[in-house]
Amino acid sequence: MEMFSLKNKAIIVTGGTGVLGEAFINGIVDAGGAVGILGRNRAVAEQRAAEVINRGGRAIALVADVLDQESLILAREKVLEAFGRIDGLVNGAGGNKPAGVINPADDIFKLDMNGLREVMDLNLWGTMLPVQVFGEAMASGGQGSIVNISSMASQTVISKVLGYTLAKTAIDAYTRWFAVETAARYGDKLRMNALAPGFFITEQNRNLLTQPDGGFTARGQAVIRQTPFKRFGQPDELVGALVWLLSDASKFVTGTVVNVDGGFAVNSGV
Template sequence: MNELFSVKDRVVVITGGTGVLGACIGEYLAKQGAKVVLMGRRKEEGDRIVDKIRAEGGEAMFLVTDVMNPEVVQKNCDDIIAAYGRVDALLNAAGGNMPGATIAPTGTIFDIKVEEFQKVLNVNLTGTVIPTQIFLKPMVEAGCGAIVNFSSMAAFRPMTRVLGYAAAKAGISNFTAFLA
């Protein structure tokens, strides 16, 4: 059996853990033997996903978070270190879009609501930078770890009218290249 890419017993933290991508990835990694920590805003949904993972024999926990608040994310990290002793991987899957940061088919750039554009930038881009800063520290101390940031093809080419989302994802792609 090839164990080169095994995640068995690895502690994997997933922001946006109650979203479609975060939850599905968390469930899959738990089936592969990872100790999954889902982080998100929706406690009830997070608890439901963790219960499902545990019912299928996996190991998981859920922590309520706010990826734009360094104090909350630091507390999450401290709780994970207390429970598992380390963090092996961080998947930055938190994100989303808002109607006001999108140009409708009949709209123009003048229809963008700057406040909603800023919120989309914050949850996607800042919500990737803050967890990276915090969870990278124990990885550096351990001398190993992996971070996966979720971007989009919209970052490289304006495929749709999701201006705020595309700008945020372009920022994530640039941030990831910077880190590398």
């Protein structure tokens, strides 16, 4: 349907060199959008941009750090030069770090505060800074849709991942707050929502959830028990909700967190 089309829209994906980022890029291109693939890994960003171009799409590689505002500004200028506009932003950059993990044997009154802060910085400031830079261009252009990445950790307690939980809970609050503020200033022209993925296998969590032989770890088994669909998600299963939020099909939707989780968040386990 035309309302789900991203034709004539230019969309930036931070974390575009990751596993989920690749699915986001392909989904945007398949829906007709041009994509800016932003990440720190130049080789992967350029390879993915070349793959999109080779199959008839429009893409540009953007080498930048989401915690470095100057590099983001340079990336913004490169996108505007290539596509003439910015219509969407997917804040896919983020993740966990060992220093933000609290293990059962750890003393919870001797937390690694610097480690927790690093995870907060990556996920929260690594979302807010791109919004400051690319959102400004969207507002100047008169329209735009911003999609943040939330987590199950913001909705229910998931053991060990304290830093990630704090950061993603803040992302939910930021999404709601910013959606109201942009509506007050720009009406329905600039929107912000979030996707909350359930458990998807990425490079960061693969060793936590799966065994080298493909079986599940104890933690992976616990996730499967809590997920009514009894499986992990596939990256391309996030694409439908993402394209909906970026497209005009969701033009009356803002400040919302959309779960794509196989029922994990609503399952009591009983």
